[in-house]
Amino acid sequence: SGKNPVESVSVEFEAKSARDGAWYDVAAFLSHRLFESGDPEVRVRFSGFGAEEDEWINVRKCVRQRSLPCEATECVAVLPGDLILCFQEGKDQALYYDAHVLDAQRRRHDVGGCRCRFLVRYDHDSSEEIVPLRKVCRRPETDYRLQILHAARAAATN
Numbered sequence: 001s002g003k004n005p006v007e008s009v010s011v012e013f014e015a016k017s018a019r020d021g022a023w024y025d026v027a028a029f030l031s032h033r034l035f036e037s038g039d040p041e042v043r044v045r046f047s048g049f050g051a052e053e054d055e056w057i058n059v060r061k062c063v064r065q066r067s068l069p070c071e072a073t074e075c076v077a078v079l080p081g082d083l084i085l086c087f088q089e090g091k092d093q094a095l096y097y098d099a100h101v102l103d104a105q106r107r108r109h110d111v112g113g114c115r116c117r118f119l120v121r122y123d124h125d126s127s128e129e130i131v132p133l134r135k136v137c138r139r140p141e142t143d144y145r146l147q148i149l150h151a152a153r154a155a156a157t158n
């Protein structure tokens with residue numbers, strides 16, 4: 001159609017780069033193939049990167065719906081045991097990696113929003129860190145928890 005493939009997909013997916021093991025937003029899926037193992041692979045253009053950074057990526061293991069940044073009221077949906085996408089700031093780079101929540105320290109919110117702290121362990125290097133909510137992206141599968149909470153609040157005010 002002559003349409004630029006980069007503009008044809010809205011940012012709804014994220015993909016794990018084989019280069020650094022971090023997750024990036026997908027700008028476009030450029031083509032696909034079946035790898036020798038039978039697993040489908042897609043050629044991915046990462047959001048904010050050019051063609052030289054394109055990668056073939058395993059669809060089953062390394063492509064998924066985007067993780068969601070948390071608003072201040074959504075900290076209640078982040079629970080110990082959860083897989084999250086967590087912003088790890090290293091000496092040279094700051095990237096989004098898979099991590100698991102080990103513990104959630106709930107604190108009273110103030111004008112600045114959520115003051116809760118989360119003890120997380122990164123999957124790729126097993127390092128542990130205490131992070132604020134702004135570094136946590138939750139998986140879309142946790143949406144049902146917020147729906148339950150909203151329903152319960154609505155019921156309580158009736």
Ligand SMILES: [Zn+2]
Pocket residue numbers: 072075076107109114115116133
């Ligand atoms: Zn909070």
